[in-house]
């Protein structure tokens with residue numbers, strides 16, 4: 001990968017009060033770099049979903065952002081617990097969110113499918129007891145235009 | 147600096163360089179330099195927060211003086227519906243037209259009626275199969291500018307129907323010219339405004355080339371004369387001929403517009419900070435159920451505009467009571483098809499609303515990346531107190547200002563103090579080392 005890591009954001013498990021901060025910052029950085037709006041919007045939706053998954057389902061983790069002309073990459077890694085059945089997790093509407101989380105408006109089982117839809121490259125790996133890693137690349141439709 | 151007109155201005159002679167407005171500005175458009183505030187034109191959205199918060203009344207709004215109407219042979223007044231909430235007597239709404247005529251206007255057209263027309267036009271848009279969700283109201287110019295600067299991804303969601311102010315002016319001028327047989331350029335239309343943002347929108351129209359409105363006169367400017375005339379009035383208020391419905395009048399307060407456009411899945415949010423928070427949710431795709439979004443920069447809606455006289459809560463309640471007195475005819479029944487068709491050619495925005503890249507660090511991507519990493523490094527050196535003493539609203543903002551060449555590290559008094567402490571201890575060391 002040629003792009004330098006611009007920034008790395010730590011996301012804590014259960015931190016609902018600050019949920020959305022990391023994706024908000026990512027959006028800010030992209031705007032400062034002059035990334036086209038349409039691309040920012042896709043990254044914003046995916047980074048918000050992934051950030052909330054870290055808050056809700058993981059034991060905490062990090063989102064690394066790298067930007068290069070024409071594309072944005074998010075590399076996400078958490079410290080567990082891992083996803084037992086990836087195929088199931090990727091299905092629209094499948095969720096293990098608790099009733100409390102559902103009360104907050106999450107848990108529709110749309111996060112992962114949404115990320116996949118918005119990213120041009122999407123790869124997910126998970127190992128029980130170790131953690132989950134997600135790689136997403138978003139390309140500007142104009143190719144080089146940042 | 148661009149030559150973009152702003153209604154919000156600073157009276158340098160009154161400014162003492164405190165940090166009240168600096169900390170309050172929702173778009174970080176203010177800096178204190180050389181002991182005085184200055185407004186960054188590109189970032190200002192004319193929301194008027196600084197006008198409200200300045201303890202020295204150094205922030206003000208440029209609006210048109212009443213005398214401006216004399217530039218035109220024929221003068222039409224366009225009172226904002228929020229004006230009715232400014233007077234204790236609810237009958238004022240029906241009496242204001244006569245009072246405005248006494249002040250020199252030839253004709254008065256209620257913007258509340260324009261709001262009824264716009265409600266119908268927005269309803270049509272909501273029914274189109276390709277309607278974006280949510281559709282976002284275009285009526286508050288401060289919010290439209292906010293979206294252009296901070297939420298450019300949502301520009302495509304803004305409804306392409308002109309504001310009630312514009313639509314009222316277009317209709318009023320046409321009707322007047324037809325009835326009187328006078329040329330259009332002899333007729334001046336003047337909005338009676340609760341805010342600075344509307345004045346700015348007249349000078350720099352959002353989404354169309356020119357405004358049909360020739361000037362904006364503030365509530366504060368007409369309040370004295372108007373209340374005097376209303377007090378002396380002996381005529382009976384005639385609500386039977388009041389041109390707007392309760393729906394149109396309710397546009398003055400938050401939620402009125404959402405109810406007028408008649409979708410249940412509408413969300414109304416007032417106050418610029420609240421609007422920012424909810425737009426963030428929308429941008430994150432967390433509010434898919436919302437079909438219409440009404441965002442008003444002022445708490446309470448236009449009744450809480452920065453150029454109003456009356457307390458927002460009192461004014462808002464009066465609008466509620468007034469709306470109860472008016473016919474509850476829905477806009478789609480009130481406005482006949484012919485009226486809408488007659489305006490069709492002028493009803494819509496015809497210029498794209500462009501994103502305003504006010505935060506972009508550099509045109510060149512590599513340079514922007516480089517600046518970003520220098521900012522990051524600097525920010526870590528700053529104390530993170532966000533105290534504003536340096537003249538930038540936050541430590542992060544100072545770091546950006548330094549990298550962009552608008553400030554230096556020593557603007558931070560905490561860094562300065564630290565440097566002085568080091569220097570002082572070095573001097574002590576030196577003097578001790580050189581003592582005989």
Ligand SMILES: Nc1ncnc2c1ncn2[C@@H]1O[C@H](COP(=O)(O)OP(=O)(O)OP(=O)(O)O)[C@@H](O)[C@H]1O
Pocket residue numbers: 049053054056057058078080081082083089090094095096097105106107108109110111112113132
């Ligand atoms: N980082 C993670 N660690 C462990 N489990 C995860 C993680 N991310 C997702 N999951 C699992 O995958 C399921 C589906 O995730 P997805 O984001 O699609 O939906 P959701 O988070 O349940 O609901 P929504 O995102 O719509 O609010 C989750 O319910 C959870 O069981």
Ligand code: SF4
Pocket residue numbers: 193285286287288289340341342343344442443444447448449450451452
């Ligand atoms: S809410 Fe109304 S009064 Fe306030 S800025 Fe917007 S249009 Fe003006």
Ligand SMILES: [Mg+2]
Pocket residue numbers: 049052053107110111112
């Ligand atoms: Mg999720």
